[in-house]
Amino acid sequence: xxxxxxxxxxxxxxxxxxxxxxxGKSLAYLIPAALFALENETTVVISTETxxxxxxxxxxxxxxxxxxxxKDLSAHVALGANNYLCKRKYSKVMDRGEFGPEMExxxxxxxxxxRATESGIRSEYKGFLSNSFWNQVGRDADNCLxxxxxxxxxxxxxxxxxxWKKANILIVNHHxxxxxxxxxxxxxxxxxxxxxDEAHAFPEIVGKAFGSEVKYEVILNQLHYLFHPEKxxxxxxxxxxxxxxxxxxxxxxxxxxxxxxxxxxFSEIPLNFQFSFRHVPRIKVDDGKLEDALYDLSExxxxxxxxxxxxxxxxxxxxxxxGLEMVGTNMKKASAFxxxxxxxxxxxxxxxxEAPNQNARDKFYQLYSQPKNTEEILSKTLFPNLxxxxxxxxxxxxxxxxxxxxxxxxxxxxIETKTLNSPFSYSTHSLLFVPKNVADPTSAPAQNKxxxxxxxxxxxxxxxxxxxxxxxxxxxxxxxxxxxxxxxDFPIFSQFQLGAIQAKREFLETPESVLFGVASFWQxxxxxxxxxxxxxxxxxxxxxxxxxVLQAKMEDMEKEGKSPFWEMQVPKTCLQxxxxxxxxxRSGTDTGMVSILDPRIHTKSYGKNVIQSLPKGVPVVTExxxxxxxxxxxxxx
Numbered sequence: 001x002x003x004x005x006x007x008x009x010x011x012x013x014x015x016x017x018x019x020x021x022x023x024g025k026s027l028a029y030l031i032p033a034a035l036f037a038l039e040n041e042t043t044v045v046i047s048t049e050t051x052x053x054x055x056x057x058x059x060x061x062x063x064x065x066x067x068x069x070x071k072d073l074s075a076h077v078a079l080g081a082n083n084y085l086c087k088r089k090y091s092k093v094m095d096r097g098e099f100g101p102e103m104e105x106x107x108x109x110x111x112x113x114x115r116a117t118e119s120g121i122r123s124e125y126k127g128f129l130s131n132s133f134w135n136q137v138g139r140d141a142d143n144c145l146x147x148x149x150x151x152x153x154x155x156x157x158x159x160x161x162x163x164w165k166k167a168n169i170l171i172v173n174h175h176x177x178x179x180x181x182x183x184x185x186x187x188x189x190x191x192x193x194x195x196x197d198e199a200h201a202f203p204e205i206v207g208k209a210f211g212s213e214v215k216y217e218v219i220l221n222q223l224h225y226l227f228h229p230e231k232x233x234x235x236x237x238x239x240x241x242x243x244x245x246x247x248x249x250x251x252x253x254x255x256x257x258x259x260x261x262x263x264x265x266f267s268e269i270p271l272n273f274q275f276s277f278r279h280v281p282r283i284k285v286d287d288g289k290l291e292d293a294l295y296d297l298s299e300x301x302x303x304x305x306x307x308x309x310x311x312x313x314x315x316x317x318x319x320x321x322x323g324l325e326m327v328g329t330n331m332k333k334a335s336a337f338x339x340x341x342x343x344x345x346x347x348x349x350x351x352x353x354e355a356p357n358q359n360a361r362d363k364f365y366q367l368y369s370q371p372k373n374t375e376e377i378l379s380k381t382l383f384p385n386l387x388x389x390x391x392x393x394x395x396x397x398x399x400x401x402x403x404x405x406x407x408x409x410x411x412x413x414x415i416e417t418k419t420l421n422s423p424f425s426y427s428t429h430s431l432l433f434v435p436k437n438v439a440d441p442t443s444a445p446a447q448n449k450x451x452x453x454x455x456x457x458x459x460x461x462x463x464x465x466x467x468x469x470x471x472x473x474x475x476x477x478x479x480x481x482x483x484x485x486x487x488x489d490f491p492i493f494s495q496f497q498l499g500a501i502q503a504k505r506e507f508l509e510t511p512e513s514v515l516f517g518v519a520s521f522w523q524x525x526x527x528x529x530x531x532x533x534x535x536x537x538x539x540x541x542x543x544x545x546x547x548x549v550l551q552a553k554m555e556d557m558e559k560e561g562k563s564p565f566w567e568m569q570v571p572k573t574c575l576q577x578x579x580x581x582x583x584x585x586r587s588g589t590d591t592g593m594v595s596i597l598d599p600r601i602h603t604k605s606y607g608k609n610v611i612q613s614l615p616k617g618v619p620v621v622t623e624x625x626x627x628x629x630x631x632x633x634x635x636x637x
Contacts (some may be wrong), residue, residue: 001028004459009356014415049198049583076167085120178209199391211370216615262364278548291338301328352548376410398574427617463534465490465512541576549632574613
């Protein structure tokens with residue numbers, strides 16, 4: 001793997017390489033990347049899906065690389081701008097004492113941390129930190145004076161960016177890399193060589209980065225930032241009276257149309273959905289009055305920048321300028337979104353509505369859009385602009401070596417492919433249990449839930465805990481957890497109740513325990529040894545066909561005479577299943593069983609695709625008595 005990546009970097013070749021669990025992907029790309037960066041005095045960017053993997057690379061793997069190559073290697077982690085404390089905003093909040101009652105007991109501790117920290121990174125503060133306080137003091141890319149800020153030379157964020165430029169290895173996550181692409185390559189320092197680990201997840205994250213949204217409370221807060229009629233406060237009051245009157249008139253108009261628009265949405269789009277609802281037809285709503293009002297407001301804000309300059313010597317003028325620019329730019333974007341949402345002229349955009357946020361004071365619909373064809377974005381923005389892109393994962397294909405699905409997702413065939421199988425012995429160290437006597441989840445959901453509970457109880461008793469139970473929905477997880485908490489003596493920790501981090505921590509610290517999880521536990525969780533010998537998959541992880549972007553893509557495929565089920569849903573399900581199976585064997589000595597409690601493996605034609613997607617040589621068992629005997633005879637780790 002390392003040799004293939006070295007050749008890709010040296011010759012400027014794009015490469016997709018599927019490397020099974022145990023190959024040692026991190027070192028296989030880090031060593032050639034480090035040598036290439038040092039020899040060519042350049043930066044190689046490494047992108048991972050999660051912050052935990054970023055930290056592992058920096059704190060563990062990079063140290064091994066330094067020992068191997070015996071050279072001084074500069075490596076740095078880059079985080080999104082909102083992870084850093086903004087000294088300008090922090091000073092304003094502290095001067096006014098507006099840190100909020102929830103922070104009163106914590107503020108002295110935070111002040112001490114701020115004086116001692118070198119990075120200003122939020123996650124490094126170990127005390128309590130409310131989101132509302134961080135929103136007041138954290139860096140906001142839209143509200144930044146950059147070189148015009150009096151704190152620029154000591155800014156945590158900009159000092160970190162200088163370190164990014166000098167790094168041989170710059171470690172980012174997929175969300176920041178996707179934002180970099182969506183932001184015309186302006187966030188990260190220039191680079192020409194990129195390694196994307198956990199690359200199976202990258203296309204979906206890119207799609208979201210190029211998406212847009214409009215929420216009532218966000219626009220309301222921006223308008224109130226300029227002027228709050230009831231509190232008689234806001235940026236507008238700092239303007240000369242002539243300009244102030246014009247601006248307040250535009251704000252008042254926008255506030256009226258904002259309320260009208262979101263109230264009218266309820267009458268035009270009935271609330272008959274639970275999560276998200278794709279919206280296709282053109283709508284009247286307010287005939288564009290809100291979008292026009294927001295556009296006019298943005299023009300007024302931006303026109304005032306001829307008078308108020310960000311590079312002024314006067315700090316108050318700088319603050320006014322950055323505030324006007326921030327709101328003006330955001331209102332122009334919101335206006336453009338609303339026009340597209342109303343007219344539906346852009347056929348490459350998928351529009352949808354999500355139910356009101358129940359925690360919000362004013363409960364209104366939330367509006368979203370996202371490009372339908374992420375593959376076009378990647379083919380136009382990523383591959384042509386870089387000399388070499390190396391994409392790797394344990395699961396790039398629905399079955400080992402079949403890259404067609406992944407190549408379509410990334411929008412290019414101008415990429416070499418390579419498959420490296422896992423060195424682990426699945427035939428002797430693992431078992432796959434697929435019982436037949438389980439009710440179909442689509443035709444008999446109540447009986448299916450009962451059968452799942454019965455099987456989980458038997459399987460957890462067989463392994464004496466130390467089990468992951470993976471679900472595809474929070475609802476089923478909650479219902480099964482409630483039932484089995486009364487029937488199983490082993491401690492059960494639920495991701496839904498405790499959150500992913502706390503649930504995993506409790507599971508690791510508690511002997512013979514069981515963890516119930518959803519999406520985040522299907523992939524990226526690395527637990528070696530006897531602590532995890534039993535992975536139970538309750539249902540095949542098919543995507544919800546009503547998910548807006550998936551729905552739009554499926555419709556296009558049907559128009560082309562293709563089968564979206566076979567060409568999109570089955571491959572995606574197999575990829576997800578391979579990720580779930582991969583939680584079991586994490587080292588050469590790990591042993592255990594994976595159970596799939598979905599009878600459709602036996603009754604549907606795609607069942608053979610599911611079995612073929614899993615590691616070769618895994619013994620398949622359908623009878624519990626045989627499973628008991630074989631599980632007890634597995635090698636001891």
